[in-house]
Amino acid sequence: MxxxxxxxxxxxxxxxxxxxxxxxxxxxxxxxxxxxxxxxxxxxxxxxxxxxxxxxxxxxxxxxxxxxxxxxxxxxxxxxxxxxxxxxxxxxxxxxxxxxxxxxxxxxxxxxxxxxxxxxxxxxxxxxxxxxxxxxxxxxxxxxxxxxxxxxxxxxxxxxxxxxxxxGSYYERPVKLTTTQQYVRAVKGGVGAAKTAGNYAASLYPAQQAKKEGFDQVLWLDAEEHTYVEEVGTMNIFFVIDGVLVTPSLRGTILPGVTRDSIIELAKHWDMPVEERRISIEEVMQAGKDDKLEEVFGAGTAAVVAPVEEVHHDGQSVTFDIDGRGPVGQKFYKAITDIQYGKAEDPFDWIASVKID
Ligand SMILES: Cc1ncc(COP(=O)(O)O)c(C=O)c1O
Missing domain, CATH: 3.30.470.10 (Aminotransferase class 4, branched-chain amino acid transferase, N-terminal domain)
Structure with a gap:
């Protein structure tokens, strides 16, 4: 020893x-x-x-x-x-x-x-x-x-x-998301912002139901009004609406993702308009109908950026004809993975290198 x-x-x-x-x-x-x-x-x-x-x-x-x-x-x-x-x-x-x-x-x-x-x-x-x-x-x-x-x-x-x-890489293909009016992931005052076992156990049944209906993951809505978008199974969620990157704000019910934070910092660094705010599912679906919803992607350590090909809510779907990441998601994916793999400058001091003899 x-x-x-x-x-x-x-x-x-x-x-x-x-x-x-x-x-x-x-x-x-x-x-x-x-x-x-x-x-x-x-x-x-x-x-x-x-x-x-x-x-x-x-x-x-x-x-x-x-x-x-x-x-x-x-x-x-x-x-x-x-x-x-x-x-x-x-x-x-x-x-x-x-x-x-x-x-x-x-x-x-x-x-x-x-x-x-x-x-x-x-x-x-x-x-x-x-x-x-x-x-x-x-x-x-x-x-x-x-x-x-x-x-x-x-x-x-x-x-x-x-x-x-x-x-290996986590999600190999774009994911299909559905909301649920029946189940919630986290309530205000609960443990949604903590990375604790029970949050994941509680989400299994709704996720299983979503799979039976042909979706990959649940897009969680807030517990009080079933109106505002929260996050996805093990990812935070981003929308590109009319050139603006939008992600739900942290209100104690969402896990504050490291990838989410990195994307926001990068967007600010690039002067890309980015908003952390409440975003209703109606706004997302309407933006889809108006052809203003350019991209949807999940963000998390496992996948970094996971493209979304379908958002389903209340019998309606917005779909994206993609077989990989969209241009915005891809830009973040490349910037983050290039920093992670030491291929790009690390202006934010995000990397700790471990030296091997
Ligand atoms: C519920 C949930 N949301 C979001 C994330 C993304 O967080 P991170 O980017 O730190 O991996 C994860 C994964 O850890 C998660 O489990």
Whole structure:
């Protein structure tokens, strides 16, 4: 075991990388050789350990399984060359995780453990970062309650993990979205802005219903009036209406996406008109009818920019005859991925490069 200042490190005796096809790794099925684990007990986080990835033993009474006191993050590592792997805005992921933890009563994790932990894992498992463009090493930090007690109360024990997984591109084709009048994702005062397990569990049934009707994802509307657009399954949503980029404002019910923020910053940098505001589904459908809805795309870490080919609402559809991203979505996709892969200047200081010896 090596102990550096922050982590106790136990290296895997043998790598499993030969068993994995990094050109076609799927999504979230294969995991790199190492993981970070840190326990919280006796009122504090203990020494974090980096060790071989593997199963953990839990009791069926584990309270996180029953009451979902659990938060997570998602970011990616990008292969630049044999000596450099890039991370994109992990500080933002840390800040969001800290806010999610606060909302879910999980003790805050130190910033250095989160950020240096990711870097240390990348240094150890750099060979797991796929070289094929579009493929990346997905990084999943998460924290959850770890009391062996079935009681719906704030836990006394927690675990924090970081695991990493080589992944291919997420959405390969344009997506079809539908609204629903029956279900909602998040309510004001609820946990919509936190990246917490229950939000995803709650969205499964409506998403399954949407799939049965031939759509890929639900375009969520606000819970009070079923009028204003919120976001999509695991993406924020952008509309290009009459040359203006419009995205719903953050009002506590939407996940504040890192990609969303990056697109807004880029748009401002390019002097492209951009509005963060409430946008009703009626406005979207009307813009479609008036031929003013130029593009719709989702924005998130997994896909970066995912083109939308259909927005369906209340028996009507706006469709786009596309087989890839539209020009605006493509411009953002290229700008962001070029920065991520170290092919373009990084005027916003978004990149942290991990050097490999
Ligand atoms: C509900 C939800 N909205 C939006 C996003 C996009 O966020 P980001 O750009 O940080 O990946 C995600 C993905 O993390 C998500 O799960």
């Amino acid at each position: 090596i102990t550096d200042t922050l982590f106790d490190i136990t290296k895997a005796s043998e790598s499993r990388i030969a068993d994995v096809d990094l050109d076609a790794p799927g999504f979230g099925r294969e995991f790199a050789d190492h993981m970070l684990e840190m326990e919280y007990r006796d009122g504090q986080w203990q020494q974090p350990e980096i060790k071989p990835f593997g199963s953990i033993e839990i009791t069926p009474a584990l309270n996180a399984l029953h009451y979902a006191q659990s938060v997570f993050e998602g970011t990616k590592a990008y292969y630049v060359d044999g000596s450099t792997i890039n991370l994109f805005r992990v500080q933002k992921n840390y800040e969001r995780m800290a806010r999610s933890c606060e909302r879910m009563c999980i003790p805050t994790i130190e910033k250095d453990i989160f950020i240096e932990g990711i870097k240390e894992l990348i240094r150890l498992d750099h060979q797991w970062v796929p070289e094929k463009e579009g493929n990346t090493l997905y990084i999943r930090p998460f924290a959850c309650a770890f009391d062996p007690i079935i009681s719906a109360r704030v836990a006394e024990q927690y675990r924090f993990y970081i695991i990493t997984s080589p992944v």
